[in-house]
Amino acid sequence: MASFVMVGWYSSAFLEMWHPLCHWIACLERDGTAFTMLQGAGAPRLACESKSDGGSMFYSLGLLIHACCNLCLHLTGIIRREETSMEEEIAGQRQGGFNLADILYFSKKGFEAVADDEVTRRFSSEELVSWNLLSRTNVNFHYVSWQLTFVWIIGILIRYCLLLPLRVKCWLSNQVQMTCAALGVRSLSGAVHFHNRENRPQKGGICVANHTSPLDVLILASDGCYSLVGQAHGGLLGLIQKSCMKTTQHVLFERSEMKDRHLVRKKIREHIADKTKLPILIFPEGTCINNTSVMMFKKGSFEVGGTIHPVAIKYDPRFGDPFWDSMKHSAMTYGFKLVTSWAIVCNVWYLPPMVKEEEEDAVHFADRVKAVIAAQGGMSVLPWDGGLKRKKVKESFKEEQQKKYCQIVVENGTVGNGNVH
Amino acid sequence: KNSCWQVILKEGTVEPKQIGWRKNKPDKIILPYLSPIRQLLCNLFPISHSQITRLYSRFTSLDKGENGTLSCGAVRSILNYFKFSLPARSVIREDFQRIPELAINPLGDRIINAFFPEGEDQVNFRGFMRTLAHFRPIEDNEKSKDQNGPEPLNSRSNKLHFAFRLYDLDKDDKISRDELLQVLRMMVGVNISDEQLGSIADRTIQEADQDGDSAISFAEFVKVLEKVDVEQKMSIRFLH
Numbered sequence: 001m002a003s004f005v006m007v008g009w010y011s012s013a014f015l016e017m018w019h020p021l022c023h024w025i026a027c028l029e030r031d032g033t034a035f036t037m038l039q040g041a042g043a044p045r046l047a048c049e050s051k052s053d054g055g056s057m058f059y060s061l062g063l064l065i066h067a068c069c070n071l072c073l074h075l076t077g078i079i080r081r082e083e084t085s086m087e088e089e090i091a092g093q094r095q096g097g098f099n100l101a102d103i104l105y106f107s108k109k110g111f112e113a114v115a116d117d118e119v120t121r122r123f124s125s126e127e128l129v130s131w132n133l134l135s136r137t138n139v140n141f142h143y144v145s146w147q148l149t150f151v152w153i154i155g156i157l158i159r160y161c162l163l164l165p166l167r168v169k170c171w172l173s174n175q176v177q178m179t180c181a182a183l184g185v186r187s188l189s190g191a192v193h194f195h196n197r198e199n200r201p202q203k204g205g206i207c208v209a210n211h212t213s214p215l216d217v218l219i220l221a222s223d224g225c226y227s228l229v230g231q232a233h234g235g236l237l238g239l240i241q242k243s244c245m246k247t248t249q250h251v252l253f254e255r256s257e258m259k260d261r262h263l264v265r266k267k268i269r270e271h272i273a274d275k276t277k278l279p280i281l282i283f284p285e286g287t288c289i290n291n292t293s294v295m296m297f298k299k300g301s302f303e304v305g306g307t308i309h310p311v312a313i314k315y316d317p318r319f320g321d322p323f324w325d326s327m328k329h330s331a332m333t334y335g336f337k338l339v340t341s342w343a344i345v346c347n348v349w350y351l352p353p354m355v356k357e358e359e360e361d362a363v364h365f366a367d368r369v370k371a372v373i374a375a376q377g378g379m380s381v382l383p384w385d386g387g388l389k390r391k392k393v394k395e396s397f398k399e400e401q402q403k404k405y406c407q408i409v410v411e412n413g414t415v416g417n418g419n420v421h
Numbered sequence: 422k423n424s425c426w427q428v429i430l431k432e433g434t435v436e437p438k439q440i441g442w443r444k445n446k447p448d449k450i451i452l453p454y455l456s457p458i459r460q461l462l463c464n465l466f467p468i469s470h471s472q473i474t475r476l477y478s479r480f481t482s483l484d485k486g487e488n489g490t491l492s493c494g495a496v497r498s499i500l501n502y503f504k505f506s507l508p509a510r511s512v513i514r515e516d517f518q519r520i521p522e523l524a525i526n527p528l529g530d531r532i533i534n535a536f537f538p539e540g541e542d543q544v545n546f547r548g549f550m551r552t553l554a555h556f557r558p559i560e561d562n563e564k565s566k567d568q569n570g571p572e573p574l575n576s577r578s579n580k581l582h583f584a585f586r587l588y589d590l591d592k593d594d595k596i597s598r599d600e601l602l603q604v605l606r607m608m609v610g611v612n613i614s615d616e617q618l619g620s621i622a623d624r625t626i627q628e629a630d631q632d633g634d635s636a637i638s639f640a641e642f643v644k645v646l647e648k649v650d651v652e653q654k655m656s657i658r659f660l661h
Contacts (some may be wrong), residue, residue, distance in 0.1 A: 078475050080658040098621050100629065100637075100645050103528065103587055103604065104654040110532035111556050112657055113522035116479065120520055124482055388521050397525040402610030405527065409609065409621070 078116040086404050098409050118382055122289050123389045125321050159340045163189075167339045189343040192219050199350035200224055201279040201309035204272050206301060209311040210373055211283035212291040213322040215338070216313055219348060226281040227271065265304055272306045279309065284366065285386040290323040291315050293380040294373055297366040307353045310369050312377035316345040327389070349376045476553070480546050483516045511543040512536075527608045531587050555583045558656040578643075580655045585642050595636040598622055 086105065167188070200223070201207040207226060209216060220226060271277055284297035291314065302308065315322050320341030324334045338344070351372055356365045374381045517533045518524055526532065536544045536552045544552075557575040572579060588596045588604055601622045609618070629637045629645045637645075 078479060078660060080660055098605065098625060100588075100625065100642065101649045101654070102608070103584055104649070104651070106526055106528040106608065107532060107584065107587060108556070108655055108657065110523055110526045110528060111553065113520050113526065114517065114532070114536075115476065115553060115657060115659075117520050117522045119522065120482070384521060392518070393521040393524045397521075398527060398529075399610055401525055402527050402608065403612055406609045406612040410613065410617075 079112060081112055086401075087408060102405075118293075119384045119388055122293055122295065122382070124290065124325060125323055126290050126292050126317055159342070163342075164340055188215075188338055190215075190219065191343060191345045192222070193347050194223055195347065195349045197223075197350060199309065199352050201226070201311075201350075201353075202307075203277065203279060204275040205279045205307040205309050205353065206268070206272060206304070207279050207281045207309045207311055208284050208297070208301065208369060208373075209281070209313055210291075210294050210377065210379070211285045211288055212313065212315060213288055213324045213334075215322050215344065216283070217281065219313065219346065220281060220311065223348070225278050227278045228281050264300060268301065269304045272304065287386040287389050288324045288326065289386055291317075291379070293382050294370050294377075295382050295384055295386040297370045299362040299366050302356065302366045302369070303362040305356065307355055308369055309353050310351040310373050312347075312349040312351065312373045314347050314349075314377040314379070316347075319343040319345045322346075347377075351376060476550065477546060480512065480549050483519075484512050485516060485519070511545045512549065513543050527610070528587070528604070531604070531607070535583070535587065553657075555580060556655060556657040558658065559652045575656075577651050580651050581643055581646060582639065584655065585639050588637075595634070595638055596642070597636045598626060601625065601637075 207220070209220065217228060268280060268282075271280055282301045284301055285295050286298055289295055320338070320343060322338065322344055326334075329337065354365075354369055354372070356362070360368075371381060373379075514533055514537070517536070518529070523529050523532065536549065538544075538548065551574070554574045559575060559577060559580075585596070586592070588600055590600055590603070602618060605618050605622060626635060626637060629641050631641055631644070632638070
């Protein structure tokens with residue numbers, strides 16, 4: 001009996017230390033100045049401001065670990081794309097009209113898209129320059145050297161035989177307190193750093209954020225209370241959803257129902273009109289993106305009026321891959337992936353509230369908010385719709401391209417034949 | 422690392438043996454062996470980012486057909502490590518159509534067809550690389566002037582031949598009026614009437630045709646494009 005207690009105590013103590021350790025390593029890059037170790041194992045922390053006084057020994061040790069954990073430069077694409085427009089390429093040297101060489105422009109653009117395109121890249125895990133020892137992020141795992149294999153095997157042992165059972169044990173023992181989202185984040189060794197907390201969303205506002213995984217909800221909920229608008233899930237996740245969301249303040253939809261935009265908007269409008277209700281949390285992208293860019297924001301939530309509080313969430317890919325590819329992994333597989341990664345480290349920035357201006361239309365406003373979020377999180381902005389993950393692109397885009405080409409070929413209402421001079 | 426491309430460009434094929442791949446089984450693809458880590462402290466866990474491995478990973482990400490245990494990363498890694506050969510992956514037309522930027526390209530269907538050899542419905546990695554090799558910059562060839570071997574795939578003449586084949590559907594080495602009309606219709610959509618389109622086609626053929634057969638042969642095609650900077654318009658810069 002005593003041995004169980006001892007094991008239990010040591011394992012909780014270990015997990016308590018692991019979480020601040022990951023947070024510490026993540027902090028190192030962020031501000032680059034020395035800081036203190038987090039105090040003791042007794043006080044679990046989720047969010048922590050780093051201080052600028054600190055022991056130099058810890059600092060240099062930390063720097064060494066940090067150097068070993070590599071500077072994660074993000075990979076650029078496979079090819080270098082020249083962003084020239086159709087007009088420049090085709091109509092460049094001549095007046096207009098058709099030329100046999102026009103086909104070269106379209107074929108080059110097409111092959112560039114085959115080699116590397118902006119959109120499908122976002123729907124799978126990010127490619128990293130330096131590997132973080134999780135086989136799931138090394139898409140092309142192949143034998144490099146025995147040293148690396150050795151380190152990788154040690155990593156597997158640690159993650160599956162040490163971190164996994166400890167986390168499961170902590171999760172089970174905390175199950176009675178599962179209604180508190182903060183514990184969920186903690187059991188995954190989440191080291192979340194909140195910035196600008198004075199801009200936290202107020203009651204009666206709408207909070208919008210970029211979407212990477214269901215964890216986003218947990219992370220935001222650990223720092224404030226929100227009502228959620230989201231998809232009702234079936235299966236195990238649905239049961240968890242139902243048990244956790246006991247209050248009537250949440251708004252859940254089926255994905256097919258979301259097409260009925262009027263219904264959605266009506267419900268949201270009623271909700272924010274009532275100033276005592278919690279702010280609504282909305283992910284306007286509509287689906288999980290892999291955290292390297294921000295895709296098109298659906299204009300629905302921007303049309304209802306009210307104050308928008310943008311939030312930018314950026315995960316650190318060195319410690320774990322939180323992106324949920326819902327077509328490839330079920331919720332159970334995804335959960336398993338999460339508890340076997342090193343840690344979940346992310347930065348959350350609360351941005352100042354924004355309001356739609358008088359002459360602005362919803363689409364323009366949505367783009368404005370999107371640009372602000374992307375700029376803060378260091379992600380690129382894409383005009384493409386996240387829904388392309390599941391469905392095909394609309395024909396009308398192709399027709400736009402065709403129309404553009406026509407305008408070059410037909411000049412002044414007459415149809416000419418252009419020749420290169 | 423350009424050596425991989427040299428092999429592809431000259432022989433039109435990716436032979437495992439020549440690039441130093443582990444097993445000599447032409448039908449099965451094993452990923453290449455790479456040299457060990459050098460700078461352990463600065464770059465503790467590097468993955469090789471040679472163009473071939475990145476393009477292979479791009480190719481496999483297009484292939485959505487394989488589900489099941491073999492798609493689990495850890496299982497694949499272990500099998501690969503112990504040198505079990507994995508079944509070669511292949512890509513079908515629908516996989517290409519899933520790329521949005523290709524789907525909105527007016528010539529998207531023709532480009533996709535260029536990947537698939539005659540009568541086949543799937544393309545393997547070798548075919549994929551072979552087609553992409555046409556778009557390597559010409560300057561690659563300056564470094565290795567090999568007069569004896571066949572012309573590399575990315576020579577100016579082969580690039581033009583590739584473009585010619587985009588027009589010439591029935592592969593009779595001539596672009597007839599109908600074939601030209603088909604391509605024109607794809608490029609302009611519904612915005613131009615049939616008569617106007619017909620007159621554009623007629624005028625193009627008239628200006629290019631020299632032997633009077635109302636069709637454009639390859640030699641005439643080359644003549645029309647002699648002043649065009651094919652190098653710049655038909656090359657893709659691969660990074661690293």
